[in-house]
Amino acid sequence: MKNDDEQVGLILSRRDALKVLGIGSAAFLAACGPSISNTSQPLSASSLPDSTGNSLPSCIVRPAMTEGPYFVDEMLNRSDVRSDPSDGTLKPGLPLSLKFNILKVGDTACSQLPGAQVDVWHCDALGVYSDAQDPSFNTKGRKFLRGYQTTDSNGLAQFTTIYPGWYQGRTVHIHFKIRIKAYEFTSQLFFDDTLTDQVFTQMPYSRKGPRSVRNADDGIYQNGGGQLLLNVTPGKDLYSTGFNIGLQM
Secondary structure, three states, X not given: OOOXXXXXXXXXXXXXXXXXXXXXXXXXXXXXXXXXXXXXXXXXXXXXXXXXXXXOOOOEEOOOOOOOOOOOXXXXXXXXXXXXXXXXXXXXXXXXXXXXXXXXXXXXXXXXXXXXXXXXXXXXXXXXXOOOEEOOEEOOOOOOOEEEEEOOOOOEEEEEEEOOOOOOOOOOEEEEEEEEOOEEEEEEEEOOHHHHHHHOOOOOHHHHOOOOOOHHHOOOHHHOHHHHEOOOEOOOOOEEEEEEEXXXX
């Protein structure tokens, strides 16, 4: 299977972060506390109250990453992406609830971003993408583990999928793309290696055998993946996770 292309986008330095946020150094420190000297850390814009006085979640500037070779603009508007629309069969794997909290970075604060299209796509438990052709598979015409949702009035979009598998050359990841009007942001989400090791002892993941690449060995992860690492809550029948991301538009 082909590797994804090289990572795109840069981890922002503190100076660049100030430019993106559109605020001065004093305002940045007031909103975020101590200065950020380690550029591998997430850059928090604020936890400032909104116009109603309610506290907004931290607005995080994240690095963009490659779209990779397997994006197909299927325009499948659905929350549960596990099935293949052609026959309704569900891809086997550990169910995963994935929620996006999309915010817009303003001059001094973050605000919820409604109406944004959030696409997700990733491989199945055995490392296979849908609607793609590769030396090891041909899934043209199938559309499992792909779909989009539009953020609601609170900037939220939620998906039900499965914990992804792995394929040669890459660590475990989920691709996502956010689009609103002419704006587009593309990146990837990653998983804790220890949790992945536990998940992969189960069927159907165990059928593929030990994975060849962990996070630290993945060239794309090395360029900012720590800012895109999901905090997953295990459950008996469903794992759940959420991801906050602020966009400068």
